[in-house]
Ligand SMILES: Nc1ncnc2c1ncn2[C@@H]1O[C@H](COP(=O)(O)OP(=O)(O)OP(=O)(O)O)[C@@H](O)[C@H]1O
C-alpha cells in the first residue's frame with residue numbers, strides 16, 4: 152500500500168525563526184525515519200508528504216495515497232491539529248487517528264473535560280480563566296494546578312504550576328495568560344500516583360497497550376513538565392502497573408474517555424489519582440508522540456513485550472478496518 156506521511160518537522164519551523172519552545176511538540180527527522188522503517192517492514196511503501204502546505208500542494212498536483220499516516224500537530228490556532236484531517240476528509244482520503252472534531256476538542260483541555268465529565272468519567276474540578284482578575288472569584292480550594300488550556304508536551308508546566316494561595320494564583324495565571332495568549336485551565340491538584348495509558352484501536356475494539364506509571368523520585372509535588380519530558384533519562388522512573396483493582400480503575404477511566412470522545416486507532420490517556428486514591432482523567436493525546444526511542448506509547452509497548460513495527464501495524468490495521476467498513480456501507 153502507498154502510505155503518505157503528514158508531519159510537522161521541528162527544523163523546518165526553526166529555520167523560519169520559531170523558538171525551541173514553540174517547536175517542542177513537533178517532530179525530529181528520526182521520528183519520521185522510524186515510521187518509514189516500520190511501514191516498509193509491514194510491506195507498505197511510505198511516501199513523505201510533510202505539513203499542511205505540502206499536503207495542499209500535493210493534492211492540487213493530483214498526488215494520491217491509499218492511506219495517510221497523520222502525525223501533523225500544526226502550529227497556529229485551536230484547529231491546528233484538525234487541519235490535515237479536515238483536508239483529507241474533503242478529498243476522501245483515508246487517514247490514521249482521530250477526526251477533526253475529536254482533535255479540536257481534545258486540544259482544548261477545558262472543553263475536553265466538560266465532555267469527559269458529562270460522560271461520567273472522574274476528572275478534577277476545574278475552571279477556565281479568560282483574565283487573571285477572574286481568579287479571585289474561583290470557588291476551588293487550594294492547592295490548584297494551572298496550565299495553558301491548549302498546549303502539549305508539558306509546555307507552560309513547571310514548578311510554579313502548583314499554586315497554594317491567592318497571590319500565587321493571581322501571579323501564575325497572569326503569567327500564563329500573557330505568555331501563551333490563551334485561556335488558563337485551573338484544576339484541583341491531584342496529589343496521587345500518575346499513569347499514562349496506551350490505547351490501540353477504535354470504539355469497542357480499543358484495547359489497552361500498557362499502563363505505565365510515571366514517577367519522579369525524591370519530589371512529592373513533581374509534575375511531568377516540559378523540561379522533564381525532554382530530559383527524562385535518569386530523572387523519571389517508568390514502570391508498568393501490576394494487575395489488580397487499581398489497574399482496573401485506571402484502565403476503566405482511560406477507555407471510557409477514549410471511547411466516549413470518539414478517539415481512533417491509537418494514543419494515550421493521562422490519569423492521576425485524587426486524594427481518595429481514585430483515578431481521574433487529566434487529558435487525552437489522540438496524536439501521541441511516536442518517536443521509536445523517546446515517546447511514551449512506544450516505550451510502554453516495549454515494556455509490554457511488543458515492538459515498534461507491531462504498534463504501527465496495529466494503528467494502520469485499525470485505520471484500514473474503519474475505512475473498509477465505510478467503503479462497503481456506501482456501496
Ligand atoms: N490537575 C493536576 N494535578 C496534578 N498534576 C497535574 C494536573 N494536571 C496536570 N498535571 C501534571 O502536569 C503534567 C502535564 O499535564 P498535561 O498532561 O495536561 O500536559 P501536556 O503538556 O498536554 O502533556 P503531554 O506531553 O502528555 O501532551 C501531567 O503529566 C502531570 O504530571
Ligand SMILES: [Mg+2]
Pocket residue numbers: 421434
Ligand atoms: Mg500529558
